[in-house]
Amino acid sequence: MKDEKIKVGLVFGGMSPEHEISIVSAKSVYENLDKNKYDIFSYYIDKNGFWEEVESPLNYEKRLTEPAPFLAFKNVKPFLEIVDIFFPILHGPYGEDGTIQGIFESLKIPFVGAGVAGSAVSMDKVLTKKILEADGIPVVDYLIIWKSNKMLDEPEKIKESVLEGLKLPVFVKPSNSGSSIGITKVKKIDDIMEAIMKAFKYSDKILIEEGIENAREIEISVFSDKKGIKVSVPGEVIPYNEFYDYDDKYKVGKTKFKIPVELDEKLVERIKKTAYDTFRILSLYGMSRVDFLLDKDGNYYVNEVNSIPGFTSISMYPRLWEESGIKYNELLDLLIQSGLQRYE
Ligand SMILES: Nc1ncnc2c1ncn2[C@@H]1O[C@H](COP(=O)(O)OP(=O)(O)O)[C@@H](O)[C@H]1O
Ligand SMILES: [Mg+2]
Structure with a gap:
């Protein structure tokens, strides 16, 4: 009998700080996908960007590999011929931001979720x-600071512009993070530089937002x-x-x-x-x-x-x-x- 199941490629792990959370999400998607309707192919992306085909997200192994350029495919059968649709369960940069979506879109491979523009924005x-x-x-009031901003050498100026534009407490956030990683609630203006430096670990552009x-x-x-x-x-x-x-x-x-x-x-x-x-x-x-x-x-x-x-x-x-x-x-x-x- 011809196999009528839809071949779904679950992609999980990834290079963002939300790697572990992606694995938990993917496990749950895997468990809830109806095995009578779908053949599931699992693709684990490690923290260095290596893709690897694995049994499932349930028994993936964390692999330590040499730093690799983005998109190193290891033991991955040419998936173009295998899957009908990709289901990326990746949170954060290099997964939720249009990069993976761009690969699929440019190859016209169907995939679940937002395309390049919506993901990136x-x-x-x-x-x-x-x-x-x-x-x-x-949206709440906010200021933007770029890593290249000269003002960073003059903390007093930063404090002044925060106090001028916003009311304390403020939330300092990387522009492109998730899971609250790199976010600080700042109640005293003297704590702001530490929060700014923390957020810059994750993004070259950060926001200071008025706290509600x-x-x-x-x-x-x-x-x-x-x-x-x-x-x-x-x-x-x-x-x-x-x-x-x-x-x-x-x-x-x-x-x-x-x-x-x-x-x-x-x-x-x-x-x-x-x-x-x-x-x-x-x-x-x-x-x-x-x-x-x-x-x-x-x-x-x-x-x-x-x-x-x-x-x-x-x-x-x-x-x-x-x-x-x-x-x-x-x-x-x-x-x-x-x-x-x-x-x-
Ligand atoms: N402007 C704000 N006022 C009050 N609470 C905030 C504000 N911004 C963020 N928070 C708190 O911080 C949490 C994480 O911020 P959020 O912008 O959702 O980042 P993430 O993408 O990491 O989830 C929110 O769920 C909320 O509890
Ligand atoms: Mg949030």
Whole structure:
């Protein structure tokens, strides 16, 4: 009998600081993909950029290799002839930022999720804000600092411009990171240089953002295919730590989630509409999670957009769909169908 299964190439690991999280997400996707419908091929990218075909994300091994140029393929059968569609479950730079997507797009290989432009823009928090602002979508006030900025030699000037433009506390962030890596909440202006130097470890461009006091963190999952864009019910993250930092996300396990949120119906509708507009304006496709900050007066801001959101079974992206009536395995089917349609 002819094998009618769709051949899915799961790509995971990757060169970003979110390598380990990608593995956890990929495991969960692997477990939830219906083995009667899909033949799964697993491609592990190590921290140096070597691709390797492995049995599955369940029993991958961390391999230490020599530093390699990006895209070294080792023991990888010519995948062009093998897979029908790639499913990149890579978070952060070299995975969520359009680089991998560019390989697939230029070879016209179907893949799940946003294309080059949407991935590149939403990985870059500065570009995201610039584009959203231009379209009247609310974002919090911010300053940008480049590594080459001469002002860095004069900390007093930096402190002055922060105090002139923003109210403390501020959040200092690398422009292109994720999982809260490199982010510091700064309450005293004298602590700002340390935070800036930390953020520069991850990016040559950083943001200093006005902190929203006691912000509520509202998240919406978005899905699209050629027929259109759908948004989920919103959910709320209630961090245990002072903000939703790396430990809170992955180590402490005390974060609370409210799905769906307790919020005024009209506000929910407005936030959903903004998530829809954000997805469209940023040229996203397939999936994304749009994250909002809500202040005590009911003003909301788009904080950031994740074009490959966390995908563990307790992650917001699948959970919000679950609450909206789409089970994890059905969601994977929809995403794969959406990816297969992308060049139509
Ligand atoms: N302007 C802000 N006001 C209040 N809290 C913020 C602000 N920016 C970030 N945070 C906190 O820091 C966390 C991580 O920031 P975020 O921009 O989402 O970066 P990442 O891409 O690493 O998730 C948020 O979930 C929130 O808890
Ligand atoms: Mg975030």
